[in-house]
Amino acid sequence: MTTRYRIALIPGDGIGAEVLPPACAVLDAVGKRHGLTFTYDSFDWSCERYAAEGAMMPADGLDRIRHHDAVLLGAVGWPGVPDHVSLWGLLIPIRRQFRQYVNLRPIKVLEGVPSPLAKATSDVDFVVVRENVEGEYSEIGGRLGRGFPDEMAIQQSVFTRPGVERILDYAFTTAQRRSGDVVSATKSNGIIHTMPFWDELVKEAGDRFPDVTWRQEHIDALVAKVVLDPSRFDVIVGSNLFGDILSDLAAAVAGSIGIAPAANLNPERDHPSMFEPVHGSAPDIAGQGVANPLGAIWSASMMLDHLGHPEAGAEVLDSFASVLATTDVRTRDLGGTAGTKDFTNLVLEGIAG
Amino acid sequence: MTTRYRIALIPGDGIGAEVLPPACAVLDAVGKRHGLTFTYDSFDWSCERYAAEGAMMPADGLDRIRHHDAVLLGAVGWPGVPDHVSLWGLLIPIRRQFRQYVNLRPIKVLEGVPSPLAKATSDVDFVVVRENVEGEYSEIGGRLGRGFPDEMAIQQSVFTRPGVERILDYAFTTAQRRSGDVVSATKSNGIIHTMPFWDELVKEAGDRFPDVTWRQEHIDALVAKVVLDPSRFDVIVGSNLFGDILSDLAAAVAGSIGIAPAANLNPERDHPSMFEPVHGSAPDIAGQGVANPLGAIWSASMMLDHLGHPEAGAEVLDSFASVLATTDVRTRDLGGTAGTKDFTNLVLEGIAG
Numbered sequence: 159m160t161t162r163y164r165i166a167l168i169p170g171d172g173i174g175a176e177v178l179p180p181a182c183a184v185l186d187a188v189g190k191r192h193g194l195t196f197t198y199d200s201f202d203w204s205c206e207r208y209a210a211e212g213a214m215m216p217a218d219g220l221d222r223i224r225h226h227d228a229v230l231l232g233a234v235g236w237p238g239v240p241d242h243v244s245l246w247g248l249l250i251p252i253r254r255q256f257r258q259y260v261n262l263r264p265i266k267v268l269e270g271v272p273s274p275l276a277k278a279t280s281d282v283d284f285v286v287v288r289e290n291v292e293g294e295y296s297e298i299g300g301r302l303g304r305g306f307p308d309e310m311a312i313q314q315s316v317f318t319r320p321g322v323e324r325i326l327d328y329a330f331t332t333a334q335r336r337s338g339d340v341v342s343a344t345k346s347n348g349i350i351h352t353m354p355f356w357d358e359l360v361k362e363a364g365d366r367f368p369d370v371t372w373r374q375e376h377i378d379a380l381v382a383k384v385v386l387d388p389s390r391f392d393v394i395v396g397s398n399l400f401g402d403i404l405s406d407l408a409a410a411v412a413g414s415i416g417i418a419p420a421a422n423l424n425p426e427r428d429h430p431s432m433f434e435p436v437h438g439s440a441p442d443i444a445g446q447g448v449a450n451p452l453g454a455i456w457s458a459s460m461m462l463d464h465l466g467h468p469e470a471g472a473e474v475l476d477s478f479a480s481v482l483a484t485t486d487v488r489t490r491d492l493g494g495t496a497g498t499k500d501f502t503n504l505v506l507e508g509i510a511g
Numbered sequence: 512m513t514t515r516y517r518i519a520l521i522p523g524d525g526i527g528a529e530v531l532p533p534a535c536a537v538l539d540a541v542g543k544r545h546g547l548t549f550t551y552d553s554f555d556w557s558c559e560r561y562a563a564e565g566a567m568m569p570a571d572g573l574d575r576i577r578h579h580d581a582v583l584l585g586a587v588g589w590p591g592v593p594d595h596v597s598l599w600g601l602l603i604p605i606r607r608q609f610r611q612y613v614n615l616r617p618i619k620v621l622e623g624v625p626s627p628l629a630k631a632t633s634d635v636d637f638v639v640v641r642e643n644v645e646g647e648y649s650e651i652g653g654r655l656g657r658g659f660p661d662e663m664a665i666q667q668s669v670f671t672r673p674g675v676e677r678i679l680d681y682a683f684t685t686a687q688r689r690s691g692d693v694v695s696a697t698k699s700n701g702i703i704h705t706m707p708f709w710d711e712l713v714k715e716a717g718d719r720f721p722d723v724t725w726r727q728e729h730i731d732a733l734v735a736k737v738v739l740d741p742s743r744f745d746v747i748v749g750s751n752l753f754g755d756i757l758s759d760l761a762a763a764v765a766g767s768i769g770i771a772p773a774a775n776l777n778p779e780r781d782h783p784s785m786f787e788p789v790h791g792s793a794p795d796i797a798g799q800g801v802a803n804p805l806g807a808i809w810s811a812s813m814m815l816d817h818l819g820h821p822e823a824g825a826e827v828l829d830s831f832a833s834v835l836a837t838t839d840v841r842t843r844d845l846g847g848t849a850g851t852k853d854f855t856n857l858v859l860e861g862i863a864g
């Protein structure tokens with residue numbers, strides 16, 4: 159019996175095009191062992207396309223990928239195209255229109271990837287559950303008096319009860335399947351309208367999940383604790399902005415943001431979810447075949463989890479973890495000299511063997 | 512010749528009352544050597560007062576300290592009083608009404624205070640220049656449909672050209688006196704109205720200060736770099752929220768947020784500036800005489816700088832740095848058993864001797 163999946167590939171910019179083929183090769187290899195077949199449709203939506211045609215993707219772009227089973231994204235962004243153009247023309251609309259309201263980022267210290275922290279951190283293993291479609295990232299706002307001495311810019315943050323409740327439910331449910339502890343990132347001492355509201359809903363969620371322990375921490379104190387004692391965390395839940403900051407910080411604490419994966423999840427599965435490495439398009443090394451494919455491969459493993467094949471996902475994770483633990487083959491970002499293909503081949507061997 | 516200063520003391524809550532006397536003792540000691548006399552007026556504004564009288568400070572509170580030369584604050588906040596009540600009833604109004612638009616936080620790795628980072632970090636020495644009166648901390652916003660399923664909360668961030676220009680000028684001027692490099696914290700890829708505006712004004716400031724190098728980093732990437740390579744920074748400038756997050760993170764990287772100082776500066780000197788340790792009121796250890804007075808003492812040293820006595824400020828810094836470097840007398844937060852007074856006495860001996 160074979161299960162077939164149609165995957166939309168959006169390589170995007172720079173090294174995006176170099177890290178997706180390894181991810182697909184890994185999917186094919188592990189798929190073979192588990193009766194899964196993947197068909198890939200590739201879309202050239204990118205800053206290059208923007209330069210040529212004035213838009214990151216075609217007007218009906220979302221419709222073209224709406225019925226795929228998942229989206230794999232490489233990286234978006236290129237010098238010369240302002241980030242708020244490239245990202246709000248591609249990544250953000252996909253997250254929003256497909257209701258991918260969970261951004262899930264696992265943080266694990268892998269053997270063979272040194273952490274910048276002095277104390278042994280091999281027991282660091284938590285997830286950041288980030289709200290992904292509302293909050294501080296809002297289209298509402300603008301500029302007044304452009305160029306004049308009294309010019310100003312305003313920006314609205316918007317938090318809705320349904321929007322916050324669903325991300326909290328996801329976080330608390332995730333904790334139930336893990337060690338049962340949630341830390342909520344807040345800043346209700348400084349951001350006095352939206353954050354006290356967030357805190358109230360966290361308290362309500364705590365009441366709904368009596369088997370989960372929880373507490374809240376102000377974001378300033380929390381970033382300090384992530385550095386001073388990262389092994390104490392199980393699930394951290396945060397708003398769009400706080401989740402973004404915490405997940406990059408935590409990835410650095412685990413050794414490298416170059417290998418971190420992310421899943422943009424639509425838990426209701428009425429739209430495709432999207433999987434993307436956390437790293438950017440890396441113009442400085444693009445086209446040289448030296449990019450680290452691990453972020454993309456790890457993201458593909460999260461895609462397998464989401465599609466209902468956690469054993470296949472775990473095999474991918476085990477395979478790259480064992481390459482890191484048992485060899486010194488490393489791409490440049492991790493201090494090695496291996497190319498993208500060298501590393502990928504070892505991961506593929508691990509899966510086959 | 513004697514120069515006299517009148518200082519308003521606001522011990523506030525918890526250990527606030529335990530760390531200000533050491534700071535005053537140090538000021539008196541170093542003042543003696545430099546012909547400076549300090550008179551202290553103490554104000555009982557606190558959560559205790561709030562519990563008794565329904566307000567953190569009297570209605571004419573600000574007028575009572577308006578003509579002092581500086582304010583020394585201990586700590587504000589106590590369980591049972593929501594932070595947004597205690598802080599917005601005391602700390603925030605002082606910052607805003609006295610136009611203390613610069614929040615300055617020096618980050619130094621001191622010999623004898625171990626950093627959580629593995630790599631030697633003794634060359635870490637930078638300042639975070641934080642915008643302190645506008646931005647994300649705004650009274651504008653509120654709640655709609657309280658308790659209903661469609662409830663929402665909104666919050667406006669407000670950035671004005673004069674507000675951003677003056678903090679950037681302060682940051683670039685500070686860099687001129689240091690190593691001449693500014694990093695601006697942004698998030699213009701996600702916060703698409705206010706942050707692109709901030710970036711434009713940073714570029715303009717860069718043009719006004721051709722002798723200073725500068726670049727911008729998204730806050731998520733920046734927190735990672737503060738952990739991975741903190742010695743590369745000279746001046747980091749950020750909005751109210753980003754500056755808050757970065758300065759606590761950087762203090763943790765330097766070993767402890769328990770010893771970090773902060774200055775809330777009114778650079779025009781038309782109102783008093785305020786100096787406060789970064790730590791909170793620490794209800795768990797309050798009243799036991801074991802609080803670390805270093806944050807308050809270091810803040811007092813920043814007050815001396817601001818009042819125009821940098822040699823006196825430097826003597827204070829040298830004195831506590833040498834206690835840390837040459838003895839193992841430490842308060843509990845730094846792993847020792849010394850009390851507040853034990854540590855203070857050593858600092859005082861250093862100044863006298």
Ligand SMILES: CC(C)[C@H](C(=O)O)[C@@H](O)C(=O)O
Binds near residue numbers: 347
């Ligand atoms: C207490 C709180 C409002 C405050 C802030 O965020 O400004 C604190 O964290 C600080 O940095 O002084």
Ligand SMILES: CC(C)[C@H](C(=O)O)[C@@H](O)C(=O)O
Binds near residue numbers: 245402700701731
């Ligand atoms: C690219 C940017 C808009 C984005 C974000 O902040 O969401 C990125 O940092 C991420 O985390 O995916």
